Amino acid sequence: MSEAPLSPATQARVFLPLAVVTLVWSSTWLVIRDQIALVPPTWSVAYRFAVGAMAMMAYAAVTKQTLRLTREGWRMAIAVGITQFVLNFNFVYRAEHYVTSGLVAVVFALLVVPNAILGRIFLGQGLSGRFVAGSVVAGLGIAMLFIHELAAGGAGQAAVAAGIGFTLMAIMSASTANVLQATETAKRQPMVAVLAWAMAIGSGLNMLIALATVGPPMFDPRPAYALGTLYLGVIGSALTFPLYFGVVRAIGPARAAYSSVVIPVLAMGLSTIFEGYRWSALPAAGGLLTLAGLVIALKARSPAR
Template sequence: MTIFLYIVTVLVWGTSWIAISFQNGSVDSLVSIFYRFGLASLLLLPFLYLTGRLQKSRRIDHVWYFLQGCCLFCFNFICFYKASAYMPSGLLSIVFSMAIFYNAINNRVFWGVKPSSSVYGAGVLGVIGLLLLFWPELQSTSASSELLLGIGLSALGTFGFSLGNMITVRHKKNNINPLTSTAYGMSYGALTLLLIITVTQTPITWDVRTEYLYSLVYLAVFASVIGFTAYLSLVNRIGANQAAYATVVFPVIALALSSVYEGYTWEIMNGLGLTLILLGNAVAMNLIGIKRMSKSLLKHAV
């Protein structure tokens, strides 16, 4: 079962970044994200309730659901959608893959889990890799400021995603299943987005483009309901650090799609940068030789 969840997460999230880029247009990003998680919560929460799969929760649990909703289904995606306007979706997914390092640090801060020494060396590889990956764009003075803004926003969104992972660990310690926390979290995230839209007086509009509708449905049903449920189930089964390995693999899918649909071109410098980032992520997860991950997957593959 763990291997299945891992494959689903990689495939769904690997293709979701290009769908996010299709959301850029006449509709404000706040509204697009609200549509996405509003639709996702309307599909998931009633389904769980009607089928009797929605766990009973205490008031304190709802406080954590709200916080998880803000981290995983609201503020982080505001950053991601804004960032997608300044950088190709494939590069955005690469920055997101740094969630491994955020998780290692946050696990130490919140749960006292000490990261392995390899994380520090991997961090150096990751930073060098990012510089090389974005080097062609950074050489263009006119594009540098927007690119740096995109990198900063995507890094901030990834940090929010990691905080949501830490809350998922809390849910596991309290025997809350991922379906329940995801359903409530998406609902609270959508309500928070609606509040922000109301306060900022952001106009609620619609985009008539076919690709906008198709990408919205894909993001709501597959990337949100299915993708997040699969990923948070992984966190619940094998831990935040091991589950984050999925973020190492799906950037390859995202970059391939970015090359086809967004005209992203490869050079020696950015190819070397991607290699160093993937290598750094592998080192951070103690994946050289793939022994640790293989053992973890095999142990939980029932």
């Protein structure tokens, strides 16, 4: 059967969480850019999710929510910790070494594509021709953005290619975590407990990786770095991930990616203001084409099945 439109009650229930996530995550791209000035990315990721895990555990204590997990719950926490809080964020932080935060955010909007494809494979959710067509249009828009970057020659073709590659790997890692959260197994687990332990596991693994690859802990003494770490850990993680994954559980990973259409618009605006990104006809057309393609894809209904 076809995927039914969301009921007014469901729309009301998911609108506010998605609005909060969209506004917060639009700003985190720029904060991440500042985080990688002096400190190796893996250490910055480790600090972020150590703060996030502590904030979530404090929230659980205040609200008297359990942090206990079953064996099934621990497997879910480990899987989400590795895919979301180790792989995804290490790739994102590294991507921002090579291209502006706004461009990484625009490419990351393609998260809707693997979310829908993996949802089809593992959750039985259908794919329509309109979705495929919209995804192709969005891909052409992304190509136009990076043709402009390559032609500009600022960071060099190898750097731009690295930025694209790291972002695409981040998308696949995040999409895996998204689909995991939409499974019936995840829905049986307490959200706060799974995410608190997933962040703690992710932070611990990041610390081990950092020790093995770049050496002892490093910390940027600037107040902006400390404040940025707190913002990313508490607001950008402990607040937003429970909201976002709650929406994923409620309406599925593809529909939850509606936020990815708006986030790059706001992120590119911030990049223009704070990073000096300069628009010309080609990247402007590419950005609009990307967003148009995503809107087409997200408005598609699943085919009968």
